[in-house]
Amino acid sequence: xPFLVLGIVTLAFLLTTVTKGDPLTAIVSDRQMNDPVAVxxxxxxxxxxxSLPERYVIYVGNLLTGDMGTSFITRRxxxxxxxxxxxxxMELVLAAMLIGSTIGITLGVLAAYFxxxxxxxxxxxxxxxxxxxxxFWLGLALLYVFSVKWGILPGPGxxxxxxxxxxxxxxxxxxxxxxxxxxxxxxxxxxHLILPAFVLGxxxxxxxxxxxxxxxxxxxxxxxxxxxxxxxAGELRVVVRHALRNTxxxxxxxxxxxxxxxxxxxxxTETIFSWPGMGSYAVEAARGLDFPAIIGVxxxxxxxxxxxxxxTDIAYVIANPRVRLG
Amino acid sequence: MQQEPLFAxxxxxxxxxxxxxxxxxxxxxxxxxxxxxxxxxxxxxGSGKSVGMLSALGLQPxxxxxxxxxxxxxxxLVGMPMAQLRALRGSRIAMIFQDPLSSLNPVMTVGAQIAExxxxxxAGVSKRAAMDRAAELLALVAIPQPDRRIHQFPHEFSxxxxxxxxxxxxxxxxxxxxxxxxxxxxxxVTVQAQIMDVLTxxxxxxxxxxxxxxxxxxxxxxxxxxxxxxxxxxxxxQANVDALFxxxxxxxxxxxxxxxxxxxxxxxxxxxxxGAPPPLGKLPGGCAFHPRCPQAQDICRHVPPPVRxxxxxxxxxxxxxxxxGSAA
Ligand SMILES: Nc1ncnc2c1ncn2[C@@H]1O[C@H](COP(=O)(O)OP(=O)(O)OP(=O)(O)O)[C@@H](O)[C@H]1O
Ligand code: SF4
Ligand SMILES: [Mg+2]
Numbered sequence: 056x057p058f059l060v061l062g063i064v065t066l067a068f069l070l071t072t073v074t075k076g077d078p079l080t081a082i083v084s085d086r087q088m089n090d091p092v093a094v095x096x097x098x099x100x101x102x103x104x105x106s107l108p109e110r111y112v113i114y115v116g117n118l119l120t121g122d123m124g125t126s127f128i129t130r131r132x133x134x135x136x137x138x139x140x141x142x143x144x145m146e147l148v149l150a151a152m153l154i155g156s157t158i159g160i161t162l163g164v165l166a167a168y169f170x171x172x173x174x175x176x177x178x179x180x181x182x183x184x185x186x187x188x189x190x191f192w193l194g195l196a197l198l199y200v201f202s203v204k205w206g207i208l209p210g211p212g213x214x215x216x217x218x219x220x221x222x223x224x225x226x227x228x229x230x231x232x233x234x235x236x237x238x239x240x241x242x243x244x245x246x247h248l249i250l251p252a253f254v255l256g257x258x259x260x261x262x263x264x265x266x267x268x269x270x271x272x273x274x275x276x277x278x279x280x281x282x283x284x285x286x287x288a289g290e291l292r293v294v295v296r297h298a299l300r301n302t303x304x305x306x307x308x309x310x311x312x313x314x315x316x317x318x319x320x321x322x323x324t325e326t327i328f329s330w331p332g333m334g335s336y337a338v339e340a341a342r343g344l345d346f347p348a349i350i351g352v353x354x355x356x357x358x359x360x361x362x363x364x365x366x367t368d369i370a371y372v373i374a375n376p377r378v379r380l381g
Numbered sequence: 382m383q384q385e386p387l388f389a390x391x392x393x394x395x396x397x398x399x400x401x402x403x404x405x406x407x408x409x410x411x412x413x414x415x416x417x418x419x420x421x422x423x424x425x426x427g428s429g430k431s432v433g434m435l436s437a438l439g440l441q442p443x444x445x446x447x448x449x450x451x452x453x454x455x456x457x458l459v460g461m462p463m464a465q466l467r468a469l470r471g472s473r474i475a476m477i478f479q480d481p482l483s484s485l486n487p488v489m490t491v492g493a494q495i496a497e498x499x500x501x502x503x504a505g506v507s508k509r510a511a512m513d514r515a516a517e518l519l520a521l522v523a524i525p526q527p528d529r530r531i532h533q534f535p536h537e538f539s540x541x542x543x544x545x546x547x548x549x550x551x552x553x554x555x556x557x558x559x560x561x562x563x564x565x566x567x568x569x570v571t572v573q574a575q576i577m578d579v580l581t582x583x584x585x586x587x588x589x590x591x592x593x594x595x596x597x598x599x600x601x602x603x604x605x606x607x608x609x610x611x612x613x614x615x616x617x618x619q620a621n622v623d624a625l626f627x628x629x630x631x632x633x634x635x636x637x638x639x640x641x642x643x644x645x646x647x648x649x650x651x652x653x654x655x656g657a658p659p660p661l662g663k664l665p666g667g668c669a670f671h672p673r674c675p676q677a678q679d680i681c682r683h684v685p686p687p688v689r690x691x692x693x694x695x696x697x698x699x700x701x702x703x704x705x706g707s708a709a
Contacts, residue, residue: 278483284440286498286550287471297486375488 056361063357064118067350068111078103081127081344101127114350123354124347128339133351136336141355142226143213144332147255147324148317150248155256155317156263156310160299163267167275168294178268182261190320194254194327201250208250211329215243251328255320259313266309270302277301303374311367315360385455387590388474388558389413393449393459395429395436395614397661404661407433408614409449414590414607416557419581421601421622422594423637424611425658430594433614434560438474439466453558472502475551479563481543485535491546492516492531498553518549522579541572545579552583558590559583565600577604599641602626607693610634613658613669618701620694630689630696630703632674668699676700 079094082101087093098104102113117124123133159182166178185193201208213228214220220228221235229248232241274280275298283297325334333352340348395407407429414420424430435441437451437458451458453474458466470476478484486494495518496511506514512531519527522545535543544564551559561580565573581604584591593605601608601622608625610618610633618631629635636654656673659665665672671681680699688695691703 278478278480279486281435281440282476282478282484282547282550283486285438285470285476287467287469287501288497289467297489301486301488303488 056365059361060354060358061115063361064115064354065111067353067357068114070353071346071350072107078127078344078346081346118354123351126340126348127345128343128348133347136348137333137351137355139223139226140331140333140336141359143228143330144318144321144325144334145359146227146229146248147251147330147332148314148321150252151255151317151320151324152259152310152314153256154252155259155313156306158256159260159263160267160306162260162264164271164294164299166264166268167271170272175268178264182264184261185257186261189323190254190258191323191327193257194251194324197250197254198327209243209247211327213244213247213330214240215247218243251324251330254327255317255324258320259310259316262313262316263306263309267299267302267306270305271298274298274301304371307370307374308367311363311370314363314367318356318360385452386413386415387418387454388415388592389450389452390433390437391450391452393433393437393447393451395432395441395445395447397442397444398446399444402662405664406445406614406661407436410609410611410614410616412609412616412619414558414592416590417584417588418607419584419591419593419605421598421605421608422592422611423596423598423601423608425596427658427661428611429614430596430611431562433611434476434562434592434594438470438476438560439463440470440476468502471498471556472554473556474558474560475554475556476560476562477544477547477551477564480567481540481547482535482567484547485543487535490532490534491519491538495519495531495546495550495553498550502554514553515549518553519546521552521583522546522549524549540568541575544568544572544576548576548579548583552587552589555587556589558592560592560594562594563596564593566595566597573600580604597641598637602641610637613664614661615669615697616695617670617698618694618696620696624694628694628702630694630701631698632676632700633670634696668697 078101079088079097083094083097087097095104102110105113114124121134123137125131126133126136129136162178162181166175169175198211202210209215218240221231221237221240224231224234228244229241232244275294280293280297283293288297321332322334322337324330325332326338329335333356336348337352337356339345340352390413391411392409393407393411394405394409397404397406410429410433412420412422422430422434432441432445436445436447439458439461441447447459449459453469458469485491489497492512492515495515496508499511499514500506500508503511515531516527519530524530524542524545530538535546538546548564559580564580565576568576577600580591580593583589593601595601598608605622608620608622609616610625610631612633618625618629618634620630625634626638629638633654640654654673659669659672665682667683668674668677668681668686671677674681678699684699686697686699686701688697689701689703690696694703696703
């Protein structure tokens, strides 16, 4: 794990050096560009006059103390920016994961149980639609229909723009509003979360439902399903307790791995829904050649990704008695 | 007036529709079993033994259509509402299958699986009490250290032990009827005998009606009271076990007996059955067995044989060797 993290850091660092963009353009205004003194001063100020290995060693050293450098654009420490924005992304991604897996598992189970019927075909269509329509298109379309046209769901943002946000404790708006004991604000936060989370979750719902369907088809044909029915178990129990329980391991795995997709998908979703998370931060950073911010976002994203894979592996062991005992 | 038997199947038919064509897997079987009695059902692979018994309990595949009658304790099972059928399954009628590993849920402990059977039919029983009872049941089928074993998963048991678990689960609610579908086929010869002993012992102790499905007629010799011989979805002969072995009336039964290894040594070798059973879609006319029957005559190719009976002994063959033949 520590080696993997160091690998990510190195890679993120090197990637920025191979890009064509000159970070100076982000720091120094066009007019000052012609002034060698100003340019030299800026270079020294941001450490750009040092050699690459020197910069790398300094960066890693600073990173160990939690210092990710200063953003060219916001002129605030990157670590601080990330610290404020990461919870917003996590809230969005976790909600998307919850919605995506709930829809995906339900559809997958129904499609397998009612194989080759209208229900199966409808589920397949829904899955295909979700994973083939680009997130930004889906986001804009749904935002237009539900928010602009019908007005049943709120517009972009995490809260009503007129509302005063609760004091930030966890950074999760839904949790912070609850901590503040403001029920009205909590519902508002939840209300704002639904559409972006659904847009982001739809695509993974498709992937999950296809996998769950395939696994359920296989399990439903196994003999212990017949045993369960012969015991007098009802269909719901047969499907959930006996069949679905046996697809838990691959299902958890695909949900865990869908996290990577959700993180990348969050970039576009956040941009469309003005969600102040890592995704929109990354877009701004990339646009402004804000190298410290880009490196910081890449590292944090990579570490989050590693952590979810670790959690997936742990869940795999817990869900699989054969691995646990063997 | 004779009392109705515990379980009586009359003219049960099961067909599958595949690509618009109908395949008859079970073509009118009739049989019955009483409390404390062991009925053996023997027949080659694909003859419809499993599908027939499953269909009687409403457990047929979704693509099957079932007609005829299967009465249990005087109640008709064919067409019975699902909720009522479920109340009988696992409670009054239990079933065990061929492969005890795939028949058990791999991600549930055996104790939890037995306890589930108990709690499904006894709403008031706590999880604790059901687990205690599960341990008792494991002891009943002679599994050592039952208190420890209930917390283990199926893959931690040997084949024979798994089948004992299946049996324990089957008798958990003290059923009246147990249908065992090839319970020993997947097991070693020595273990087979042990499992048969467990089953026949339970039959006596619990006064079970036991239906023993097998394709090995030899297994039935020491364990069944009566035997039904099935060929291509029909019962071709049905008799008391001693009468069947001593005076088989149907050429197919004689072939089956002749192909039991140690039986063939004792008796003079009659013949063994050549060829394979006909595919479902292409049943021959007349007697379904005629392409493989050494005694087939012209009439066999055109006229389906009637069922002849002599008391309890029935056979469907134009030339059935029953002492006093009478068409029924
Ligand atoms: N789901 C199904 N769809 C179509 N046909 C089926 C289905 N299940 C069984 N059959 C057919 O029904 C016939 C009877 O099958 P069944 O399983 O009852 O045979 P069996 O006598 O139990 O054989 P075995 O000794 O192999 O268990 C077979 O020809 C089989 O191909
Ligand atoms: S009816 Fe004819 S073909 Fe059929 S078993 Fe009897 S003798 Fe053989
Ligand atoms: Mg079978």
